[in-house]
Structure formats: structure tokens, C-alpha cells
Amino acid sequence: MSIFVLIASVFILFSCKSEIKDNSDKFKIGVFEIPAGDGYGKTTITRIDSLQIEEYEKIISVSNDSTISEKRIKHIDTLYIKWKNNFFYTLRMKSPKKEMDKDPIYVQITKVTDTSYDFTAKIGFSKFKQDGTVFKVK
Numbered sequence: 001m002s003i004f005v006l007i008a009s010v011f012i013l014f015s016c017k018s019e020i021k022d023n024s025d026k027f028k029i030g031v032f033e034i035p036a037g038d039g040y041g042k043t044t045i046t047r048i049d050s051l052q053i054e055e056y057e058k059i060i061s062v063s064n065d066s067t068i069s070e071k072r073i074k075h076i077d078t079l080y081i082k083w084k085n086n087f088f089y090t091l092r093m094k095s096p097k098k099e100m101d102k103d104p105i106y107v108q109i110t111k112v113t114d115t116s117y118d119f120t121a122k123i124g125f126s127k128f129k130q131d132g133t134v135f136k137v138k
Contacts, residue, residue: 025086027109027117031138041072045134052081052091079105100124 034043041057057072078094091105103124111118116135122128 027112027134027136028083030136032134033137034132034134037132044137047081050080050082051094052079053077054079100126 029047029049032045032047034045036042039059041059043054043056046053046055054077055074057074060071060073062069062071079091080094081089081091083089087109089107091107093101096102100123103126105121105123107119107121109117109119110131116133118133119131121130121132
């Protein structure tokens, strides 16, 4: 009887198919977008090898006497990207301009779909934390 149970157990173990499909590595290279947020326009990200190039507009309010207008300043940042695994990577500014830019950005992928992923990012060991969604464009 125990041989039958052992054979049945092995059969069941090998016939089960995992429903978890890990194709998150598709986000390591390509062109991506982060939708516009508070104070920022849409961010376009290009990943090539170990580099990530981010293009975005920073939106600032400018007040002259009684009028308030919006000014958009285009930024391009180049960062080094290092993947620990398919769900965690670290970003470092190639040419930091401020002291805070010297700290690494730790990014944890929390959810993956066919065309996007949700993430939580943390700068260095600070309390700053940001959640967002990245969409693959190309």
C-alpha cells in the first residue's frame, strides 16, 4: 500500500503545473513610461544594458504680481541600474547634482502584468518612499 501512495504522490507532484508565470525579466530592457504625477509630467524611461535614461518635465508654479503660471522644465537623468533578481533593482545617478542624488534608489516590483509593473521605491536609508506603475511601451 505504501508503494502505491508513494507512486501516486510522485505522479501528483510532477503533474501539477504552477500557475505563477515569471516573465518579469521583460522589463529589464526597452522603453517605458510612468504617467504624470504631482509636480511632474510623464516620464519616459529607456533601459539599455546597465543604464537607465529618464526624460521628464518638472512642473513649477511661477507667480508674477497677481498672476500664477506654470513652467515646465525638461530634465534628462542617466542612472546605473543593477538587477538583484527579476523583482528588485537598484538605481544610482551617473552624475549626482545634489547630496540626495548620491544615495541609491531601491526598487521593489510588487505586481506584474503583461504590459506593466507596480513598484515601491525608497531612496537610500531615508523615510522617503514612492509607489507607482511603469508601463512598457517598446
